[in-house]
Amino acid sequence: MPKARAVLFDFGDTLFGRAGAHRAIVEAAAGLGVEVDETTARNLWAEIQARARTPEELAKGRDLSPEAHRACWTALYSRLDVVVAGLGADLYELEIDPLGWEPFPDAGATLVALRTAGVPVGVVSDTGWDIRPVFAAHGLAHLVGTFALSCEHGVAKPATRLFEAACDGLGVAPAETLMVGDNPLTDGGAVEAGLTAYILPPALDSEARGLEAVLRLVDVDVDSARRPN
Ligand SMILES: [Mg+2]
Numbered sequence: 425m426p427k428a429r430a431v432l433f434d435f436g437d438t439l440f441g442r443a444g445a446h447r448a449i450v451e452a453a454a455g456l457g458v459e460v461d462e463t464t465a466r467n468l469w470a471e472i473q474a475r476a477r478t479p480e481e482l483a484k485g486r487d488l489s490p491e492a493h494r495a496c497w498t499a500l501y502s503r504l505d506v507v508v509a510g511l512g513a514d515l516y517e518l519e520i521d522p523l524g525w526e527p528f529p530d531a532g533a534t535l536v537a538l539r540t541a542g543v544p545v546g547v548v549s550d551t552g553w554d555i556r557p558v559f560a561a562h563g564l565a566h567l568v569g570t571f572a573l574s575c576e577h578g579v580a581k582p583a584t585r586l587f588e589a590a591c592d593g594l595g596v597a598p599a600e601t602l603m604v605g606d607n608p609l610t611d612g613g614a615v616e617a618g619l620t621a622y623i624l625p626p627a628l629d630s631e632a633r634g635l636e637a638v639l640r641l642v643d644v645d646v647d648s649a650r651r652p653n
Contacts, residue, residue, distance in 0.1 A: 426643070431638060435558075446470075449515065
């Protein structure tokens with residue numbers, strides 16, 4: 425394709441990851457007066473995340489409304505109540521806490537470079553809660569021109585409507601827009617909407633995400649975009 429003139433990003437595991445992940449279990453349990461060792465916390469975290477990705481869980485539509493999100497994730501995190509009563513509820517509050525998420529090390533620089541180059545940026549996310557405060561909490565909100573969130577549109581990726589809404593929000597055509605995500609099944613739906621998709625490999629803890637590669641796929645002079653002005 426010709427180089428893109430606008431970029432849409434997925435949120436989870438693309439621009440942001442969960443801060444601490446299993447460490448949140450250790451810390452929340454300590455807050456309730458119970459000590460949990462790292463291995464137990466890591467195993468519980470992995471078990472919950474694996475269950476969250478099963479077809480049965482995904483079919484519940486947890487990202488279609490705040491109520492469904494709270495109900496589904498509270499049930500998933502209730503597994504932690506075997507450690508101490510109330511731990512599951514505490515983990516859900518962290519799930520929707522803007523400071524419970526961290527941008528990947530190259531997320532901010534990439535968004536700034538795109539802004540500097542005048543490339544419009546949007547976020548398209550399957551989420552059951554408003555993630556705008558996450559961007560605000562990390563000083564990145566002004567770099568995003570539009571948000572298309574599943575819980576506000578009542579439909580989740582890969583439905584084309586979310587990608588079309590984001591393109592409309594930026595005033596750009598799908599054919600000139602790049603979608604960047606980490607899930608071929610959901611983010612890949614952008615292709616059906618007429619965009620081009622760039623799918624990242626699975627995220628590893630606190631490593632650069634490979635987002636700077638996006639700058640080579642857009643219609644800008646990369647060196648001048650990186651130069652601070
Ligand atoms: Mg994702």
